[in-house]
Amino acid sequence: MFKADVVIVGSGVSALNCALNLPRDMDILIVTKDTAERNDSFLAQGGICVLKDENDYDSFFEDTMKAGHYKNNPESVDIMITHSRDVINDLIAWGVEFERDENGNLEYTREGAHSTERILFHADITGKAITSTLLDRARELDNVKIIEHFTMIDIIARDNVCLGIIGVDKDGRLEAVKANCTVFATGGIGGLYKDSTNYRHLTGDAQAICIEHGIELLDMDYVQIHPTAFYSKEYGRRFLISESCRGEGALLKNSKMERFVQELLPRDVVANAIFAEMEKEGSEHVWLDLTPIGEEEIKSHFPNIYEKCLKHGYDITREPIPITPAQHYFMGGIKVDMQSKTTMDNLYAVGETACNGVHGANRLASNSLLEAIVFAKRAAKEIADKYGYYANNATKKGAGMDFDKETAKEKYKDLEALKEKYKKLVLDEIEKERRNRE
Numbered sequence: 370m371f372k373a374d375v376v377i378v379g380s381g382v383s384a385l386n387c388a389l390n391l392p393r394d395m396d397i398l399i400v401t402k403d404t405a406e407r408n409d410s411f412l413a414q415g416g417i418c419v420l421k422d423e424n425d426y427d428s429f430f431e432d433t434m435k436a437g438h439y440k441n442n443p444e445s446v447d448i449m450i451t452h453s454r455d456v457i458n459d460l461i462a463w464g465v466e467f468e469r470d471e472n473g474n475l476e477y478t479r480e481g482a483h484s485t486e487r488i489l490f491h492a493d494i495t496g497k498a499i500t501s502t503l504l505d506r507a508r509e510l511d512n513v514k515i516i517e518h519f520t521m522i523d524i525i526a527r528d529n530v531c532l533g534i535i536g537v538d539k540d541g542r543l544e545a546v547k548a549n550c551t552v553f554a555t556g557g558i559g560g561l562y563k564d565s566t567n568y569r570h571l572t573g574d575a576q577a578i579c580i581e582h583g584i585e586l587l588d589m590d591y592v593q594i595h596p597t598a599f600y601s602k603e604y605g606r607r608f609l610i611s612e613s614c615r616g617e618g619a620l621l622k623n624s625k626m627e628r629f630v631q632e633l634l635p636r637d638v639v640a641n642a643i644f645a646e647m648e649k650e651g652s653e654h655v656w657l658d659l660t661p662i663g664e665e666e667i668k669s670h671f672p673n674i675y676e677k678c679l680k681h682g683y684d685i686t687r688e689p690i691p692i693t694p695a696q697h698y699f700m701g702g703i704k705v706d707m708q709s710k711t712t713m714d715n716l717y718a719v720g721e722t723a724c725n726g727v728h729g730a731n732r733l734a735s736n737s738l739l740e741a742i743v744f745a746k747r748a749a750k751e752i753a754d755k756y757g758y759y760a761n762n763a764t765k766k767g768a769g770m771d772f773d774k775e776t777a778k779e780k781y782k783d784l785e786a787l788k789e790k791y792k793k794l795v796l797d798e799i800e801k802e803r804r805n806r807e
């Protein structure tokens with residue numbers, strides 16, 4: 370049995386930013402299903418939005434709401450935008466490097482459905498630049514311990530108070546973590562879909578656990594399909610061709626090499642236009658032509674995409690590549706308030722696994738790293754402020770409650786069946802919500 374003041378499940382950008390913003394005298398345990406580096410935060414390509422200056426507020430707000438079909442929670446959108454500069458300054462102070470011009474000023478790029486350039490980036494590996502730096506900072510802290518290959522399979526809860534988690538370690542052993550506060554930072558649900566840009570091990574485990582424990586979820590049918598993933602017949606994660614390629618001039622074409630949609634419309638609109646074109650042509654993909662961007666800009670701004678496509682036999686400086694839409698992001702999730710608190714006491718949820726309504730029905734490009742970072746910092750602040758209350762709560766509810774390994778072994782003896790059950794719970798919930806909305 371492990372003990373911690375706070376246990377954080379996940380090691381992506383939201384988990385790390387939460388850990389880094391918690392007080393240094395707290396004992397923090399991060400557990401993560403794979404290695405610390407294998408998460409979607411490391412895959413983010415395009416960038417992270419920021420409020421460029423005060424004059425951009427109305428337009429940033431409107432772009433976010435419009436992309437989300439005005440289903441967004443305006444309060445969350447306001448918080449995300451007004452705190453964006455503050456968290457970017459934190460990132461820079463921790464050592465994250467963004468592209469700068471020759472005078473050292475930050476450079477901004479643009480993606481679909483943004484009415485201006487307001488996205489900071491680091492070549493086409495922005496997520497890796499941010500998350501690897503935060504991971505380095507977290508590893509330097511004496512009060513933060515990271516356990517890799519540890520999968521949460523349940524929580525320990527009594528009377529709607531979370532007292533910690535139950536998981537399986539790398540050797541298949543059941544372990545409990547008792548903690549006064551628990552934070553879910555378990556990312557998206559792409560592993561539940563055949564075609565997804567997400568890592569396959571992101572399977573919505575936290576959402577399934579919430580369903581089992583009566584913790585509220587929100588907007589579960591809001592699943593984003595990204596218009597441009599590299600087309601492949603192979604099983605596995607689909608490689609994303611960042612939206613900023615279209616922001617910089619890449620064009621979508623059908624088999625006759627004719628354009629059929631305005632490339633910078635919101636993601637869902639572009640994805641639907643691609644599906645319609647594929648159906649019309651009876652094909653499994655359409656084409657993305659990056660040549661209008663120019664060879665020099667492709668190689669300097671999109672070196673990762675250039676190399677990856679080259680490995681698959683396509684030189685994007687000279688020829689179009691086959692692309693298809695794929696599941697990409699989950700706007701819905703575990704219902705949280707403006708401080709990222711779930712409907713269970715002593716339990717928070719941050720990042721893609723949580724839903725505070727900021728993205729509405731469709732996420733605006735490059736808002737997710739920002740949302741994850743802003744709201745993880747708010748969770749950390751509230752946990753620190755209310756820690757005395759939570760510790761007291763946990764002591765009262767958890768008194769005399771010991772983790773009995775033998776009972777647990779019996780309860781969780783068939784982990785494959787549990788995995789299947791969780792998968793079905795989440796997919797059924799998505800379907801139920803979709804039908805309710807019709």
Ligand SMILES: Cc1cc2nc3c(=O)[nH]c(=O)nc-3n(C[C@H](O)[C@H](O)[C@H](O)COP(=O)(O)OP(=O)(O)OC[C@H]3O[C@@H](n4cnc5c(N)ncnc54)[C@H](O)[C@@H]3O)c2cc1C
Pocket residue numbers: 378379380381382383384400401402403405407408409410411412413414415416417418495496519520521522554555556557566567568570571572574575609697698719720721722734735736737738739741
């Ligand atoms: C290819 C790609 C490109 C993207 N590009 C951008 C972009 O340019 N800009 C942008 O803003 N957003 C982008 N996104 C979205 C963004 O990267 C993610 O939404 C964000 O990083 C999610 O961070 P997170 O901390 O919530 O989750 P993640 O970084 O996915 O981390 C989830 C963590 O939870 C762990 N975990 C899951 N289940 C369990 C369990 N049961 N037990 C223990 N641990 C568990 C995982 O191992 C992982 O460490 C992109 C996403 C993808 C896939």
